[in-house]
Amino acid sequence: MAWASTPKVVLGCFAFGVFWIMAVVPVVPFLPIGRTAGSLLGACLMVVFQVLSPAEAFAAVDLPILGLLFGTMVVSVYLERADAFKYLGHALSWRSLGGKDLLCRLCLLSALCSALFTNDTTCVVLTQFVLEVCREKKLPPQPYLIALASSANIGSAATPIGNPQNLVIAVESKIAFGKFLGGVVPAMVLGLIANTLLLLAYYWKKLRGVDEDAESSDISIKLEQQRPETELLNSGLSFTQEQRSQQQDHRQEPKQQDSSYQTPDLEGQAADTPDLGKSVAASTSTPDGQLRQEAGAPPLPRSSSSFRKKVWKVSVYLVTIGMLVAFLYGLDLSWTAITAAIVLMVLDFTDASPSLDQVSYSLLVFFSGMFIAVRGFNRTGAPGQLWDAVEPHARINTAAGIAILSAVVILLSNVASNVPTVLLLGARVAASAAATEGASVKKAWLILAWVSTVAGNLTLVGSAANIIVSEQASRMEEHPYNLSFWNHLRFGAPATFIVIAVGLPLIQG
Template sequence: MTFFVVTVFLLVYLGMLLGGLPFLQLDRTGVVLLGAIALVASETVPMDQVWRAIHLPTLALLFSFMVISAQLRLGGFYGWAVGRLGRLDLSPPALLGALIAVAAGLSAVFSNDIVCLAMAPVLVEVCLDRRLDPIPYLLSLACAANVGSAATLIGNPQNMLIGETLALSFAEYLLVAAIPVMLGLIVTWGIVAGLTRGRWQLRASPPEPPTHERTAEHWPTLNRWQSIKGLTVATVLFAGFLFIPWPRALMALAGAALLLTSRRLHSFRMLGLVDWQLLVLFIGLFIVNHALQQTGLPAQAVAALATQGVDLHAPTPLFVTSFLLSNLVSNVPAVMLLLPVATDPISGPLLALSSTLAGNLLIVGSIANIIVIQAADRRGIRIDWRGHARIGVPVTLATLAIAALALWLGQRLDG
């Protein structure tokens, strides 16, 4: 049975690495779901253990903020925010700074992936209207969304998982992450502005948009009432997370339920914007990782590494391993693998910062990166891996260095 579990685990994580499996029409979610079904159907994970393997508070929190983000998307808030930025009389570097601040702020409260999905197409049109090269702005959007999402325990899926599993204090984590995130955003602006200096303007005519694509004349219009509803619920929840010792998942579910009880926005439209594939991915990974943990092999591997001087319970090895795994199999599965060794008080913030900031290194390191690249491609703007790495690599290394230094100093001061 152990051989079967290990085989399924390796195939699932190979699929996570490759984005699918050779000769099969499966994406990452399909591979994970197939692996989970194989474990449950073979009764390797008995049906009565499935719900014990799945961490429901994480799923509830993730689902709830998907509903809140859907409210803001349908209200046109994200597109309106970018459009307002584009109408400000700012120099190109100042516009870049404003974009980074807005993208990071929104991503700290809402999902970084959703922020990029809604903002990227409008940002392209803003840049083309102003005769600005969209590439530095698009890459800054992805980097800022990733860095900004590290500021809170609701900014991205892996932070939700870490916060709920380790029962981290929302306020205490915010205090730990705020300074490295703010410094990281300043450094991100400096790197992009420095690398783009003197080359802000387009040198050629912008590509003509396909007829089915939205252009500047067809941006989402702002529905003030629906946007205010979504922002109000998000603000109340954020304050509740800071000051009220109730379970975050239950408060978030109450907020999502409030938004679903609408006289004008049909629940079908809101639930249609929920990322069900991501929820299925989480469920499948919970089951696959639970099966592997039951074999005892991960604990044996951790003990064997410790005898060789690599103790994953210690902050430095955990930080490095989180960075490497996040770029091999993506940050959510990397965090799921490493949570059992997150026993040090600093391990939760360390995992959240390192796994999130690692996502800027390569295009495949973060879904937010892929969303931005695809939005640019639909408008005829090509960003290859070299173009992304030119900004992504220095931003990643700089922000990780800042985070590592901040965590080390925090430990020294606490000691």
């Protein structure tokens, strides 16, 4: 693509720079308006500077992507209300065999949840639970927080609904859900195994110490339970002899009876006993019981409300499974997710406002501004000129070309974030693959999905999932934990390149 006019290039690059700074840096000292407002500012500057016309700006907003994102967020809200994430969280500590076993479980659970419910949602729900488990079992939080974030990113690469950049790729490439899944799952599985082994190797000493302490405590408990039976028998025998002597002394005492003693009136006393009154009041203290008691009707049995709740939970799970089946069947992703969200609202049979309030509308607004900012930046011609310089060396029909393309995507994903990188490079990578003999357009899209997603593990700010885990851990009311940038980088840098490298040969085109 040729360069635009000089004023349009300068002003467009400036507007995109404003968007990029506000999107990448959480709090800008000289303009602390936040990421969402910064995205709108960058979009507005594109129109004010006449890089885009108002009609072109509105056309740049991708409604199918926003619809898919909204639908999956609503479904996640109802799944959380149905205790789905709580049950998954309890699976972490159920019959845990120590620190290493817990780490492996966390990696697997985080990857599976992210593939189905997005990596951001998984990290939001599981971070607090992971910290509580670490505190209860006296485990170091750092390995488990990094395991949660890195596994969530790796697992989210497997499906079109796993993360925002995959949503963009699925809509723009029109790759069916099942083909997307089949093309990336082998790389995801091997990458997850490699990441888990790297976590175990890197934190082996810390986890080994934890396991040894757990084993020693288990041994002490067993030894305490296996005391000599003679000691128990002797203690029991002495207690029996003492009890018998007391009974004999009691028999020798003269029996005294009070002539004034009368049998109490149990019925009258029960009516005046405050404890009994409290127990009766407690039995009808539920809201349903109070309302029905005021109306003169007996309270509803608890079994009926419990049964209705169980039926509702099962309905939520069935609707979610139906949505995933519809995805696999090839139905429209956006309208399928929106339909599932509407069905869940109807089945809930209550005001949906509290559930809808939990949807991250700021994220939808951020995406809208980002679409406009990226479209305007493309109009300047700068991304096209950059890609023209790299494209001859980054074709996917050779191993060297795939390596160069991966390096470019990793760099841009950590500098400009992964979603803008996909928006900037997606169509160009696909066009290059279409024009290259022996290359597959589908494989080009899936390589972009795999590399841009796993590249988020490189730095703490490389992925929204990493930031969510770090911020939630630092904001815990009790025992907050600060996951620093350098602690994450020491593991994330080598692990990212290794996981991407082992997964790339398994991407199916």
